Amino acid sequence: MNFAVLQFPASNCDQDCVHAVRVLGHSASLLWHKETFLGGADAVIIPGGFSYGDYLRTGAIARFSPVMQAVQGFAAEGGLVLGICNGFQILCEAGLLPGALVRNRDLQFHCEQVFLKTANLDTPFTSRIPAHKILKIPIAHGEGCYYADPGTLEALFSRRQVLWQYCDIQGALTDNANPNGSLMNIAGICNERRNVAGLMPHPDRACECILGSADGRFIFESMIAALQSPAAPRH
Amino acid sequence: MKAKIIVTPKKAVVDPQGKTVQNALEQMGYRGIRAVHVGKYLEIELDGTDGEAVRRQLDQAAHDFLSNPIIEDYRLEME
Numbered sequence: 279m280n281f282a283v284l285q286f287p288a289s290n291c292d293q294d295c296v297h298a299v300r301v302l303g304h305s306a307s308l309l310w311h312k313e314t315f316l317g318g319a320d321a322v323i324i325p326g327g328f329s330y331g332d333y334l335r336t337g338a339i340a341r342f343s344p345v346m347q348a349v350q351g352f353a354a355e356g357g358l359v360l361g362i363c364n365g366f367q368i369l370c371e372a373g374l375l376p377g378a379l380v381r382n383r384d385l386q387f388h389c390e391q392v393f394l395k396t397a398n399l400d401t402p403f404t405s406r407i408p409a410h411k412i413l414k415i416p417i418a419h420g421e422g423c424y425y426a427d428p429g430t431l432e433a434l435f436s437r438r439q440v441l442w443q444y445c446d447i448q449g450a451l452t453d454n455a456n457p458n459g460s461l462m463n464i465a466g467i468c469n470e471r472r473n474v475a476g477l478m479p480h481p482d483r484a485c486e487c488i489l490g491s492a493d494g495r496f497i498f499e500s501m502i503a504a505l506q507s508p509a510a511p512r513h
Numbered sequence: 514m515k516a517k518i519i520v521t522p523k524k525a526v527v528d529p530q531g532k533t534v535q536n537a538l539e540q541m542g543y544r545g546i547r548a549v550h551v552g553k554y555l556e557i558e559l560d561g562t563d564g565e566a567v568r569r570q571l572d573q574a575a576h577d578f579l580s581n582p583i584i585e586d587y588r589l590e591m592e
Binding site: 335385 | 522529578579581583
């Protein structure tokens with residue numbers, strides 16, 4: 279499978295994402311933000327970083343990039359799009375995912391390993407995660423506090439769009455395990471159609487044991503399995 | 514013509530910056546502060562004279578781009 283990894287000015291996890299996909303035995307190509315075509319990619323990854331210097335709001339400028347218009351079209355056709363960290367913020371600003379990411383409640387930049395509980399295994403981003411498996415994946419962000427109004431939040435849970443929640447090592451959704459103050463410990467969500475997902479933790483930095491965890495593989499392997507299934511949309 | 518847009522966090526959204534500034538003011542001895550909200554201020558210099566048409570356009574821009582209505586409110590002033 280071929281993944282397109284978007285590259286904005288001040289993206290800084292683009293190479294991490296390309297490396298992760300290659301470690302998993304698939305191909306990835308970088309796609310500059312001025313491109314208007316996705317080059318026949320099977321899936322899109324919007325990487326972490328500080329696109330456009332985080333000016334105005336995180337992700338606010340990136341969503342106007344030509345490449346994001348192509349991503350909007352790709353998502354509308356059912357293509358798989360994963361936004362990691364700044365990529366999650368961009369997807370929220372672009373309206374492809376509900377809610378918003380605001381400043382961490384303690385105003386600090388958190389760079390640490392966190393534990394994640396997968397709330398829904400029945401999506402193209404989670405299907406290969408073993409049931410009850412607590413994922414260990416690092417975060418690195420200053421604005422990762424997930425917010426949505428009460429109605430949106432309720433809809434996210436009732437439609438099973440919450441994919442990952444911050445938890446402790448035993449899997450309990452405690453306030454102490456919540457690194458940024460996200461509502462309901464939300465770390466990642468998907469859209470109603472289940473083809474666009476975003477999360478603040480970095481699975482791209484957790485695909486090899488030498489990095490402290492290889493749990494990020496489960497997320498990419500889920501996407502690859504979905505792309506290889508006969509039901510996957512062709513682009 | 515000049516437009517001023519003031520963007521503030523919605524009351525329902527936790528504003529840790531505002532809270533931290535409030536705490537600092539209280540440590541300095543200021544009393545009677547109910548809340549502090551930290552937002553953004555944009556000043557836009559404009560050509561043209563049709564204030565009403567410009568206002569409508571900027572109102573749209575403030576809603577669609579300069580603020581995020583999920584987490585922020587804005588106020589537009591023309592002068």
